[in-house]
Amino acid sequence: MRWIWIDRFEEFEPGKRARAVRNLSHAEDHFADHFPGWPVMPASLMIEGLAQTGGILVGEANDFREKVVLAKVVRATFHREMMPGETLHYDVELQHMAPEGASVAGRVFVDGELVGEAEIFFAHLDQSRSKQMFGDHNFVFSGQLKHMLDMARKVIKPAEATPASA
Amino acid sequence: MPTQEEIFKKVSATLVEALNVDEDEISPSSTLNGDLGAESIDFLDIVFRLEREFGIKIPRNELFPEAIFQGDADFVKDGKVTPKGLQELREKMPFADLSSFEKNPEATDLSELFTVDLIARYIAGKLQAK
Incomplete structure (x- = not known):
């Protein structure tokens, strides 16, 4: 399964903020069960989308050397239900960055309307310990997730803030 | 201030x-x-x-201070913080109130500081x- 819950980046300011878009399609399997006859985007998957947007923002700030893992959702509020056919924009700002981890403030917009907010905390998995467990390979930014950023570099016009290294 | x-x-x-x-x-x-x-x-x-x-x-x-007592036999002996360990605590955490902890310095009670x-x-x- 492809565990990617953002479609592409629209904006990316390294070390500051990022904005990703997510189109909700009725063809997604989870809409069949959540809920039968009333397809609603699960809030947990929107938190995942914010965390992927924020996780790449945090990872990029350290050149993807750290294993960035979601450690804590401090709070999350959703103001209404989101349905297939809607386009979500995940807007994430880096709040705090330290060697041990980082925190971001995330907001979800549909057509400029604020529909959700979450504060997410990431930990940098302890290098020595994660090396014992997982080896040198950075499993967080192995392929799919990092590829999102490469795609962003191709899609976003240079004038609209692309990663500095692009 | x-x-x-x-x-x-x-x-x-x-x-x-x-x-x-x-x-x-x-x-x-x-x-x-x-x-x-x-x-x-x-x-x-x-x-x-x-x-x-x-x-x-x-x-x-x-x-x-996460690492203060990790695996240091000088600081913790038989589950108790040694006098040397208490000295270390006073130095590293001058802002801690050790008065009641000192009376019975069980290492497991450190988190209560x-x-x-x-x-x-x-x-x-x-x-x-x-």
């Missing part, structure tokens, strides 16, 4: 946000781990918030030094 009470209020507000506890659950003697349910990742969250709230820099291991009052005293020291 804010008063001790102002500092305590701000520290409480910070803990309300970081730990999702009610303000009336928090008293100066509340322990972060036992009373307020803080887990290890919360300590980092709390440090971030305190830095923002008070405009200070909290170096790693200063407020919550981390109270709301301890944070407030640490912050006061940092602000004074600023």
Whole structure:
């Protein structure tokens, strides 16, 4: 399964903020069960989308050397239900960055309307310990997730803030 | 320089946000781990918030010295903190109130030193030094 819950980046300011878009399609399997006859985007998957947007923002700030893992959702509020056919924009700002981890403030917009907010905390998995467990390979930014950023570099016009290294 | 009470209020507000506890659950003697349910990742969250709230820099291991007693036989013997360990605590955590801990220095009770009052005293020291 492809565990990617953002479609592409629209904006990316390294070390500051990022904005990703997510189109909700009725063809997604989870809409069949959540809920039968009333397809609603699960809030947990929107938190995942914010965390992927924020996780790449945090990872990029350290050149993807750290294993960035979601450690804590401090709070999350959703103001209404989101349905297939809607386009979500995940807007994430880096709040705090330290060697041990980082925190971001995330907001979800549909057509400029604020529909959700979450504060997410990431930990940098302890290098020595994660090396014992997982080896040198950075499993967080192995392929799919990092590829999102490469795609962003191709899609976003240079004038609209692309990663500095692009 | 804010008063001790102002500092305590701000520290409480910070803990309300970081730990999702009610303000009336928090008293100066509340322990972060036992009373307020803080887990290890919360300590980092709390440090971030305190830095923002008070405009200070909290170096790693200063407020919550993780490694202080890890595997050091000079500091802990038979589950008790040794006199040398207590000396180390006084030096590394001058802001901690060790008076009752010293009477029966069980290593497992170390986490009870981390109270709301301890944070407030640490912050006061940092602000004074600023």
